[in-house]
Amino acid sequence: MMLKLDDVTKEFRIGAFGGKSVTAVRNVSFDLGPGEVVSLIGESGSGKSTIGRMILGLNPVSGGSITFEGRPVRAGKEYYRHVQGIFQDPFSSFNPVFKADRVFGLIKDTYYRTVPGEEWARRVGDSLRDVRLDPGQVLGKYPHQLSGGQLQRLLIARALLLDIKLLVADEITSMLDASTRIDVLNLLADLKARGLGVLYITHDLSLGNYLAERTVVLRRGSVVELGPTERVFGDPLHPYTRELLAAVPRLHQEWADATPVDACLYHARGGTGGLMEAGPGHFVACAGLGTCP
Numbered sequence: 001m002m003l004k005l006d007d008v009t010k011e012f013r014i015g016a017f018g019g020k021s022v023t024a025v026r027n028v029s030f031d032l033g034p035g036e037v038v039s040l041i042g043e044s045g046s047g048k049s050t051i052g053r054m055i056l057g058l059n060p061v062s063g064g065s066i067t068f069e070g071r072p073v074r075a076g077k078e079y080y081r082h083v084q085g086i087f088q089d090p091f092s093s094f095n096p097v098f099k100a101d102r103v104f105g106l107i108k109d110t111y112y113r114t115v116p117g118e119e120w121a122r123r124v125g126d127s128l129r130d131v132r133l134d135p136g137q138v139l140g141k142y143p144h145q146l147s148g149g150q151l152q153r154l155l156i157a158r159a160l161l162l163d164i165k166l167l168v169a170d171e172i173t174s175m176l177d178a179s180t181r182i183d184v185l186n187l188l189a190d191l192k193a194r195g196l197g198v199l200y201i202t203h204d205l206s207l208g209n210y211l212a213e214r215t216v217v218l219r220r221g222s223v224v225e226l227g228p229t230e231r232v233f234g235d236p237l238h239p240y241t242r243e244l245l246a247a248v249p250r251l252h253q254e255w256a257d258a259t260p261v262d263a264c265l266y267h268a269r270g271g272t273g274g275l276m277e278a279g280p281g282h283f284v285a286c287a288g289l290g291t292c293p
């Protein structure tokens with residue numbers, strides 16, 4: 001597997017003297033292959049961004065391991081040639097005093113010093129057109145002169161100039177309007193078709209999840225359900241997944257509460273310990289109901 005998380009835990013020290021700690025991520029395992037989109041869903045504070053940051057080498061793991069192509073994550077030039085992150089607020093990713101050209105120039109200075117200027121300009125133009133941006137319109141502009149959707153696409157174009165294999169996309173569509181969101185999702189679908197792996201982080205069961213072959217549902221730092229997207233959406237087994245699904249408004253359907261779960265499928269089917277495989281590749285955790293042993 002290209003990316004593999006194995007029993008990953010993250011604790012943050014908090015308090016004035018670092019005497020207390022919070023466990024933001026607890027024993028999380030999943031993997032992601034080339035050309036695969038995995039969506040990571042969960043409410044605010046469930047640990048999604050922390051997982052994204054650990055994959056990007058921005059936070060060290062406290063326990064377990066994360067490997068990319070068989071080697072532990074090591075932040076640095078070589079790693080970022082293949083693994084890039086894009087975040088919710090595209091404005092925060094750009095230095096406001098740099099024009100768009102300079103943003104690309106930094107990539108050239110770091111990775112492609114020997115590429116002649118003309119060739120470089122051609123590559124930048126191609127990657128901008130790949131994300132459906134007009135080079136003449138965006139180069140030469142400051143971040144505040146571009147829309148959120150344009151910036152988000154600019155970030156993807158920048159990533160495409162590198163030889164990336166994995167993109168960590170953290171809430172990238174939540175700031176976009178509906179039509180721009182569709183554009184960015186279509187773009188992700190193109191990237192996937194080209195063999196790029198994408199970890200798609202989102203707090204809801206929105207459109208983006210349909211791009212994902214597999215969905216990982218996170219609650220309070222732990223995986224409660226994981227499996228093929230159509231199984232997790234079509235036959236959610238954990239009460240928390242059902243709640244998330246019930247919160248999605250659907251056309252021509254009345255707003256309904258999640259179907260209550262009175263027996264925990266995990267125990268009912270003989271689960272003990274970690275996640276239980278309820279169907280092919282479909283894993284569920286104990287529901288933690290009052291009736292659970």
Ligand SMILES: Nc1ncnc2c1ncn2[C@@H]1O[C@H](COP(=O)(O)OP(=O)(O)OP(=O)(O)O)[C@@H](O)[C@H]1O
Binds near residue numbers: 012014049050203
């Ligand atoms: N640097 C930090 N120091 C201390 N606690 C942190 C730190 N970063 C995150 N946390 C805590 O870890 C938990 C998970 O946070 P995280 O940002 O990963 O959640 P999230 O699911 O991405 O939420 P959101 O959707 O709101 O971004 C939260 O309780 C948060 O307060």
